Amino acid sequence: MSLRGKAAIVGYGETSFTRANVSRGEPRLSYWEYFSLAAELALENAGMSKKDLDNQGLAIVHPEVNHPLFVGVEVAENLGITTRWMITTSHGGSSGLVSLAQAALAVNSGIVDRVLCIAGDAPMTYGDTMMLTEHRRDYEKPFGVMGPTSLFALVMRRHMHQYGTRPEQTGKIAVTQRDHAVLNPNAIFRKPISMDDYLSSKMIAEPIRMLDTVMRVNGGSAFIVTSAEEARKICPRPVYLLGFGECDNYYHDTKQLGDVTSTGVGQASRDAMTMAGVARGDINFLQPYDDYTIAVLMQIEDIGFCEKGKGGKFVEETDISYKGELPINTGGGQISAGQPGLAGGQVNLIEGIRQLRGEGGERQIDDARLGMITGIGALQYGRNVGFNSVGILGTEV
Amino acid sequence: MSKFGVSADHAEGHERPKPLPEITPFAQEFWEGTKRGELRIQRCKGCGHSQWIPRPNCEECSSRELTSELSSLSGVVYSFTIIRQVVMNSSAFEAELPFALAAIELSSGVRLIAQVVDVEPEKVSIGMKVEASFEHLSDKVAVPKFHPIV
The missing domain is CATH 3.40.47.10 (Thiolase/Chalcone synthase)
Structure with missing residues (x-):
C-alpha cells in the first residue's frame, strides 16, 4: 500500500529558540511547556481548537533530557485531551519524519481523522540527559x-x-x-x-x-496531519506527504x-x-x-x-x-x-x-x-x- | 570506596575520575582480558564472524555460541581526530588535551575506537601501524590505548 498523497499537513507551529539565559531575560522553560506551546501554535495555524483533537491521535517525539518513559500520557493530560491512538518516537533526529509517516498511516487506516505531532526539548533547562545508547556509556x-x-x-x-x-x-x-x-x-x-x-x-x-x-537550544514544534480528503476541505494550503x-x-x-x-x-x-x-x-x-x-x-x-x-x-x-x-x-x-x-x-x-x-x-x-x-x-x-x-x-x- | 561516597560509576584513584563502563554479561571476558593486557574479541562458533562491540549473539547468524578470541594487539589507523575540547565526557580528559582518538582496524577483522598516545597528535595518520597497551581505570577496568609501532 502506498502512502502517496493519502495524508496532508494542515497546520504547523514552531516556538522561537532560546539559550534560556535568564540574565538576558530569556525564559527557562520545561519541555512540558514546549510541548504545550508548540501544540497551541499548530492549532492556531490550522484554525482548530483542542476539541478538534479530542479522541484523535497524538504522536510525541521523546526529548533528550531525562524524562519519564510514560511522557505520552502526561502530554495528553496537560493538553487535556483523550486520544484514540498514541505513539512516541525515539528515532533521534529521524523522529519527526517517523511521526509524520506513522500519523499518515493512522489517518489512512481510518483509526483516527487527525493526528497532532509534537516535539519539544529543553537541554538548556535540565542537566541530565537520557542514556541514548549503551555503547556510548561502555565503549565510548x-x-x-x-x-x-x-x-x-x-x-x-x-x-x-x-x-x-x-x-x-x-x-x-x-x-x-x-x-x-x-x-x-x-x-x-x-x-x-x-x-x-x-x-x-x-x-x-x-x-x-x-x-x-x-548550538543546543530550548524549543519545540508541532504539526497536524489529516487525510488528504479532509485537508482539501479545511485547509487552503495543505502540504501532502x-x-x-x-x-x-x-x-x-x-x-x-x-x-x-x-x-x-x-x-x-x-x-x-x-x-x-x-x-x-x-x-x-x-x-x-x-x-x-x-x-x-x-x-x-x-x-x-x-x-x-x-x-x-x-x-x-x-x-x-x-x-x-x-x-x-x-x-x-x-x-x-x-x-x-x-x-x-x-x-x-x-x-x-x-x-x-x-x-x-x-x-x-x-x-x-x-x-x-x-x-x-x-x-x-x-x-x-x-x-x-x-x-x-x-x-x- | 571513600566513606564520603564516591559515585559507583566513576573510577577510583584518579583526581578527576574517568567514567567507567557497566560490565554487561556478554562483555565480561573482554574486561577480564584487558586487565591482563589482552584484547579479547567475540568470534562466532557457528559462522566464524568476529565482532566488536560485545553483543548477546552473532550479528550475522544470530548464534549465541560466541568465543572470546585473543586478538593481536596491533592494528592500523582507519581514521582519526584530534580532540581539542572535552564535550559530553568527564573533565578528567582535560589533562590529556589535545589527544588523538582513532578508529583502529585490528588484524582480527574488527574496528575499535581508542586513544593514540606516545606521539604528537598531529603526527598520527591514516594507515599508521599502532599497538595497544592498557590504562587501568579501576581494579575492574582497563582500557586499551594505542601507540605507534614501526
Missing part, C-alpha cells in the same frame, strides 16, 4: 570519545582522505545556512559569517570546527569494516522517490538533517545529487541558497537556527512545510512545489548514523 566515554562530535570527526576525516574533501567546501554549507538564519526570526544565530570566520573557528575535534556543529522511506541500522559493505562515509539516507531517498513517483531533478529544495556540515555533504551524495565523493565539488559549484539551483536548509538548519535537543529533526521538517505553504518570508523559495526533507540520528559504534528517513512533501497530489 571510558575510551575518550567525546560524543557524536568525535564520531562525526572520524567520518569526516575519512571522507577527506578518500575523496579529497576540503574545509572550504563544508565551509560553504555553514556560510550559506547562516545567510538563511539571518532571514529566520526563530533562529538563534542571526549575524552573517564569512568563509574566513569559518576557517578560523575553533577546532573541537579536528577536522570539526565549532562552526560545523550545532507524497513519499517516505526509512532505513535503520544501515551499514555499508560489511558490518565490521564497512565504509563509514555513506549514510542510509541513500536507500531511504530512493524508496521515498519511488513512492512519490518523482525524480531527483523534480525536487525544488532539500532540507537535510544537519547536526554537522559533513552530514549535509554526505546526504547530498547519497541521495544522488552528485556521485559519491563529489559532494564537496558539487557544493562548491552549486548555488545552495534559497535563490539557487538546489536550496539547502533555507531556515539556517540546526547549525545556525539551533538544535532543540531531540526536537531538532523537526527544525528541517517545519522549514520544508513553511516553504511549501509559501510562508518562508524573506527567504521564500520561488515556486516551491516539491521538497525533500531528511532525518538522521544515533551514530552507531564505528559506523555512520543508525536512523535514516526521507520524506517528500508537495503542494499537489
Whole structure:
C-alpha cells in the first residue's frame, strides 16, 4: 500500500529558540511547556481548537533530557485531551519524519481523522540527559570519545582522505545556512559569517570546527496531519506527504569494516522517490538533517545529487541558497537556527512545510512545489548514523 | 570506596575520575582480558564472524555460541581526530588535551575506537601501524590505548 498523497499537513507551529539565559531575560522553560506551546501554535495555524483533537491521535517525539518513559500520557493530560491512538518516537533526529509517516498511516487506516505531532526539548533547562545508547556509556566515554562530535570527526576525516574533501567546501554549507538564519526570526544565530570566520573557528575535534556543529537550544514544534480528503476541505494550503522511506541500522559493505562515509539516507531517498513517483531533478529544495556540515555533504551524495565523493565539488559549484539551483536548509538548519535537543529533526521538517505553504518570508523559495526533507540520528559504534528517513512533501497530489 | 561516597560509576584513584563502563554479561571476558593486557574479541562458533562491540549473539547468524578470541594487539589507523575540547565526557580528559582518538582496524577483522598516545597528535595518520597497551581505570577496568609501532 502506498502512502502517496493519502495524508496532508494542515497546520504547523514552531516556538522561537532560546539559550534560556535568564540574565538576558530569556525564559527557562520545561519541555512540558514546549510541548504545550508548540501544540497551541499548530492549532492556531490550522484554525482548530483542542476539541478538534479530542479522541484523535497524538504522536510525541521523546526529548533528550531525562524524562519519564510514560511522557505520552502526561502530554495528553496537560493538553487535556483523550486520544484514540498514541505513539512516541525515539528515532533521534529521524523522529519527526517517523511521526509524520506513522500519523499518515493512522489517518489512512481510518483509526483516527487527525493526528497532532509534537516535539519539544529543553537541554538548556535540565542537566541530565537520557542514556541514548549503551555503547556510548561502555565503549565510548571510558575510551575518550567525546560524543557524536568525535564520531562525526572520524567520518569526516575519512571522507577527506578518500575523496579529497576540503574545509572550504563544508565551509560553504555553514556560510550559506547562516545567510538563511539571518532571514529566520526563530533562529538563534542571526549575524552573517564569512568563509574566513569559518576557517578560523575553533577546532573541537579536528577536522570539526565549532562552526560545523550545532548550538543546543530550548524549543519545540508541532504539526497536524489529516487525510488528504479532509485537508482539501479545511485547509487552503495543505502540504501532502507524497513519499517516505526509512532505513535503520544501515551499514555499508560489511558490518565490521564497512565504509563509514555513506549514510542510509541513500536507500531511504530512493524508496521515498519511488513512492512519490518523482525524480531527483523534480525536487525544488532539500532540507537535510544537519547536526554537522559533513552530514549535509554526505546526504547530498547519497541521495544522488552528485556521485559519491563529489559532494564537496558539487557544493562548491552549486548555488545552495534559497535563490539557487538546489536550496539547502533555507531556515539556517540546526547549525545556525539551533538544535532543540531531540526536537531538532523537526527544525528541517517545519522549514520544508513553511516553504511549501509559501510562508518562508524573506527567504521564500520561488515556486516551491516539491521538497525533500531528511532525518538522521544515533551514530552507531564505528559506523555512520543508525536512523535514516526521507520524506517528500508537495503542494499537489 | 571513600566513606564520603564516591559515585559507583566513576573510577577510583584518579583526581578527576574517568567514567567507567557497566560490565554487561556478554562483555565480561573482554574486561577480564584487558586487565591482563589482552584484547579479547567475540568470534562466532557457528559462522566464524568476529565482532566488536560485545553483543548477546552473532550479528550475522544470530548464534549465541560466541568465543572470546585473543586478538593481536596491533592494528592500523582507519581514521582519526584530534580532540581539542572535552564535550559530553568527564573533565578528567582535560589533562590529556589535545589527544588523538582513532578508529583502529585490528588484524582480527574488527574496528575499535581508542586513544593514540606516545606521539604528537598531529603526527598520527591514516594507515599508521599502532599497538595497544592498557590504562587501568579501576581494579575492574582497563582500557586499551594505542601507540605507534614501526
